[in-house]
Amino acid sequence: MTDLSLIRNFSIIAHIDHGKSTLADRLIQATGGLTAREMSEQVLDNMDIERERGITIKAQTVRLNYTAKDGQTYELNLMDTPGHVDFAYEVSRSLAACEGALLVVDAAQGVEAQTLANVYQSIEHDHEIVPVINKIDLPAAEPEKVRHEIEDIIGIDASEAVLTSAKSGIGIEDVLEALVAKIPPPKGDRAAPLKAMLVDSWYDPYLGVVILVRVIDGVIKKGLQVKFMQGGTEHLIDRVGAHTPRRIDLPEIGPGEIGFITAQIKEVEQARVGDTITTVKQGATQALPGYKEVQPVVFCGLFPVDAADFEKLRESIAKLRLNDASFSYEMESSAALGFGFRCGFLGLLHLEIIQERLSREYDLDLITTAPSVVYRIQLRASRTDDAREILLHNPADYPDPSRIESIEEPWIKATIYTPDEYLGPILKLCQDRRGIQRELTYVGGRAQVVYELPLNEVVFDFYDRLKSISRGYASFDYEQIGLREGDLVKMNILVNNEPVDALSLIVHRSVAEARGRGMCERLKDLIPRHLFKIPIQAAIGGKVIARETIAALRKDVTAKCYGGDITRKKKLLEKQKKGKARMREYGNVSIPQEAFIAALRMGEE
Amino acid sequence: MARALYIHWPFCARKCPYCDFNSHVRASVDHAAWQQALTADMRHEAERAGGETLESVFFGGGTPSLMPPALVEALLTEAERLWGFAADIEITLEANPSSVEAERFAGIAAAGVNRVSLGLQALDDQALKFLGRLHNAAEGLAALKTAQGVFERVNADLIYARPSQTEEDWRAELSRALDLGTGHLSLYQLTIEPGTRFATDVRIGAFAPLADDPAADLFVLTRELTAAAGLPAYEISNHARPGEESRHNLAYWRYQDYVGIGPGAHGRRGGRATVRHKKPENWLSAVAEHGHGVAEERVLARPEQASEALLMGLRLAEGVDLAELRTRFGIAANGLIDRERLCFHASLRLVREEGSRIAITDAGMPLLDALLGELVAGDLVTA
Ligand SMILES: Nc1nc2c(ncn2[C@@H]2O[C@H](COP(=O)(O)OP(=O)(O)OP(=O)(O)O)[C@@H](O)[C@H]2O)c(=O)[nH]1
Ligand code: SF4
Ligand SMILES: [Mg+2]
Numbered sequence: 010m011t012d013l014s015l016i017r018n019f020s021i022i023a024h025i026d027h028g029k030s031t032l033a034d035r036l037i038q039a040t041g042g043l044t045a046r047e048m049s050e051q052v053l054d055n056m057d058i059e060r061e062r063g064i065t066i067k068a069q070t071v072r073l074n075y076t077a078k079d080g081q082t083y084e085l086n087l088m089d090t091p092g093h094v095d096f097a098y099e100v101s102r103s104l105a106a107c108e109g110a111l112l113v114v115d116a117a118q119g120v121e122a123q124t125l126a127n128v129y130q131s132i133e134h135d136h137e138i139v140p141v142i143n144k145i146d147l148p149a150a151e152p153e154k155v156r157h158e159i160e161d162i163i164g165i166d167a168s169e170a171v172l173t174s175a176k177s178g179i180g181i182e183d184v185l186e187a188l189v190a191k192i193p194p195p196k197g198d199r200a201a202p203l204k205a206m207l208v209d210s211w212y213d214p215y216l217g218v219v220i221l222v223r224v225i226d227g228v229i230k231k232g233l234q235v236k237f238m239q240g241g242t243e244h245l246i247d248r249v250g251a252h253t254p255r256r257i258d259l260p261e262i263g264p265g266e267i268g269f270i271t272a273q274i275k276e277v278e279q280a281r282v283g284d285t286i287t288t289v290k291q292g293a294t295q296a297l298p299g300y301k302e303v304q305p306v307v308f309c310g311l312f313p314v315d316a317a318d319f320e321k322l323r324e325s326i327a328k329l330r331l332n333d334a335s336f337s338y339e340m341e342s343s344a345a346l347g348f349g350f351r352c353g354f355l356g357l358l359h360l361e362i363i364q365e366r367l368s369r370e371y372d373l374d375l376i377t378t379a380p381s382v383v384y385r386i387q388l389r390a391s392r393t394d395d396a397r398e399i400l401l402h403n404p405a406d407y408p409d410p411s412r413i414e415s416i417e418e419p420w421i422k423a424t425i426y427t428p429d430e431y432l433g434p435i436l437k438l439c440q441d442r443r444g445i446q447r448e449l450t451y452v453g454g455r456a457q458v459v460y461e462l463p464l465n466e467v468v469f470d471f472y473d474r475l476k477s478i479s480r481g482y483a484s485f486d487y488e489q490i491g492l493r494e495g496d497l498v499k500m501n502i503l504v505n506n507e508p509v510d511a512l513s514l515i516v517h518r519s520v521a522e523a524r525g526r527g528m529c530e531r532l533k534d535l536i537p538r539h540l541f542k543i544p545i546q547a548a549i550g551g552k553v554i555a556r557e558t559i560a561a562l563r564k565d566v567t568a569k570c571y572g573g574d575i576t577r578k579k580k581l582l583e584k585q586k587k588g589k590a591r592m593r594e595y596g597n598v599s600i601p602q603e604a605f606i607a608a609l610r611m612g613e614e
Numbered sequence: 615m616a617r618a619l620y621i622h623w624p625f626c627a628r629k630c631p632y633c634d635f636n637s638h639v640r641a642s643v644d645h646a647a648w649q650q651a652l653t654a655d656m657r658h659e660a661e662r663a664g665g666e667t668l669e670s671v672f673f674g675g676g677t678p679s680l681m682p683p684a685l686v687e688a689l690l691t692e693a694e695r696l697w698g699f700a701a702d703i704e705i706t707l708e709a710n711p712s713s714v715e716a717e718r719f720a721g722i723a724a725a726g727v728n729r730v731s732l733g734l735q736a737l738d739d740q741a742l743k744f745l746g747r748l749h750n751a752a753e754g755l756a757a758l759k760t761a762q763g764v765f766e767r768v769n770a771d772l773i774y775a776r777p778s779q780t781e782e783d784w785r786a787e788l789s790r791a792l793d794l795g796t797g798h799l800s801l802y803q804l805t806i807e808p809g810t811r812f813a814t815d816v817r818i819g820a821f822a823p824l825a826d827d828p829a830a831d832l833f834v835l836t837r838e839l840t841a842a843a844g845l846p847a848y849e850i851s852n853h854a855r856p857g858e859e860s861r862h863n864l865a866y867w868r869y870q871d872y873v874g875i876g877p878g879a880h881g882r883r884g885g886r887a888t889v890r891h892k893k894p895e896n897w898l899s900a901v902a903e904h905g906h907g908v909a910e911e912r913v914l915a916r917p918e919q920a921s922e923a924l925l926m927g928l929r930l931a932e933g934v935d936l937a938e939l940r941t942r943f944g945i946a947a948n949g950l951i952d953r954e955r956l957c958f959h960a961s962l963r964l965v966r967e968e969g970s971r972i973a974i975t976d977a978g979m980p981l982l983d984a985l986l987g988e989l990v991a992g993d994l995v996t997a
Contacts, residue, residue, distance in 0.1 A: 540984055540985070562826075562830075563981075565980070566982045566983050568803045569802050578925050587985075587996045
């Protein structure tokens, strides 16, 4: 067992891309967790998709041993967290398992929206915060300015902030010393009944369900019979260990420590994060507070391009879900797309990632329908039906308008943080998206604006637009603030005179025409020219509000077929056939699957 | 078996900027070595695809008009010995219209060539310069005259849909070409092929290719003018007075067997596809080592053969006879063509159905590649 005073549990938090994972690399290396040869960049980002996109999606915990200048060897439990707002729940769980946080701030970018959001969460947990100003190697680095920002904006003492370059390995020792000195050791009672927090759970193909725990009191050992206090199930612990980042087995996890266990659990569902684990005999009576449940906010339909792949899609979604309990799914059928699933996600990036993992890891070609939020609709009584309330997840289920008494849509409170030179276009963007300004404050050369915005104006491309109009400098964070009534209508898109249900969406009447025009224009570019001309229309009910026409293709021919060489033409034909497999047919028009989402990106307005 | 023989001569005086054929510039060529190797390659094929007399021979390139007439003659003598020649055999040679080459035409005709395909490419000096050709317009016309005096049949090649070429430009140029009195015209739209100098030029913005819509207009105009002049299109880019069609090329398009020898040549014999080593030096050493230049020989499954027959056959105005293809390849009634798409595109008048034949209409021809993707049954296309 490790003496409590020699344990330090901390999360690394920051705005996206400020260098958390890179700093984690250096800490792992400096403490000998991995040799230089075993090391790779952002070694904890082990999902393909994390590596490719260079972002962290899932929090990761590693245990490191560090012999400090005081001669003592400390057990460090490091939790690397994601910076993107869609995965904020990963941060909150990690924070709950720690006593402190390394707050990483990019020396060139300064404080940004997730810096604030994450640090405030950390402060709520009464954490000791160790500020780290990273990327000081960059020519644009202004560590002193950032130090002031941390003090002025966040209001914590940054006079002893550690200056680092995680990339070039500067200041790593200082970070280790600072966290040993500043982050308090955990408290805990070895003799008390077991109380452990279920921090995370995932499915490992070799070990089954693996559970990350933070022991508060008592000890977890192999062979122990435990009970999940909320879930009510009982399990026999069959493995206890930690990641260093190599997986190692341990005899026990004592109070104040973080580690993993397995207990022959088949489904991740049974190991709900936030649950409290105790012993079956003489267990604790009072559960830990647990976590706020995460609710999906963006919904879309996922359909196999090839209807025969439906079963494969079902299995794949179920498997993915084993590793990511934060998305939801239920079966759905559409006239045009056949059978598929309506899935709920934490945000648009989350949606993209699940979609990409399905197509990549499970080799599925998917059609994604327009993302939508959940609307609450009050229906009037009709001759046959009573008045009632429905939740609309899918625009295709939009009821007969004559029965609609009222529709409510979810709103969010968005906090945007930006250098003030970009403020003008940002305010315009928010205004265009039906935003209501609530606050506008300046700190130094930066502005913080708070807007209330309808979520459906944000789900598609608000974040992309914000990034592009601010050259990447503005950052964004949001929380949900409930439902509000709105004048919402369903807009249909007709391609070659046939409504395409996967493209229909719910819009506010005041923006319907502009949105319809934009969609028709984009579809005109997204749908390749066909052998005949194709009208594209946006309509509300029977009324066409926008239209475009795709001219017929005029030329597509190989002029010369030389000397009996047929190979090139055959390849062309194969490519065409493969391309067709990625399209959907509506009234003889093939729509590429990318078009379904791309059509919604609103672009310059 | 094969009644058509293709012989590839891979050398050119200079590489044209649009050309992606298997053509190479070499300081010198050892004609004796090439004669020996081409002969060996031919014998290899004759052993496997012999038995019937040849109806056509085609010297393609490269620039076969740079071959010494004696070499042409030796190869033809050997071919005749191996296969025998049909009485009315068509023997074509591709020629460039430079004055140097024109001087050889008589010798080439004497060697047995009775049809020449002349790479005029354009009738004005500026266009010829743009196309990187070594001849000017006057030289080209003079060479054509010589050819018409020497060979029984003459084809002229022209490249149109050049950057910023207008309908008026092309109407004038094509009318002049039609007045030249050849029985056959090959009229190719300029395409920018990957790996060519033009591809680089386009990438760096040195010029922009003609857009598809105006190019499509020129295609329509081409069909009108040639038809009016009595040389209607019988294939996408080929126009002939009736009876003057290239019998050799028809063998490809009707998907009959053909022997292909020399670097990079393709052949079809008895359900097998042959491809020869592409680079001249590699081909030469392959022949030296194995007695033939085959780099790849592959059995084509019957569905694949059927798809090839459709790809080739639908280039022709006459189209294909589905009943015949079905028996030939043993494919079920609806296995060749996607019926539903056929009906749809027939309703758009892009395809025509007459009994068991289907053919692409004039309106459909410039869209052939897209139509093939629609019409050819998915099962025929190998994944
Ligand atoms: N120049 C420089 N670049 C750095 C430094 N630290 C990290 N980076 C780079 O910044 C980018 C983001 O680094 P990550 O470590 O993935 O950032 P992160 O905070 O973990 O990002 P998320 O997990 O997606 O929020 C990478 O390209 C790193 O190489 C540094 O000290 N100097
Ligand atoms: S002469 Fe013909 S084969 Fe030779 S480079 Fe020019 S176009 Fe190509
Ligand atoms: Mg990271």
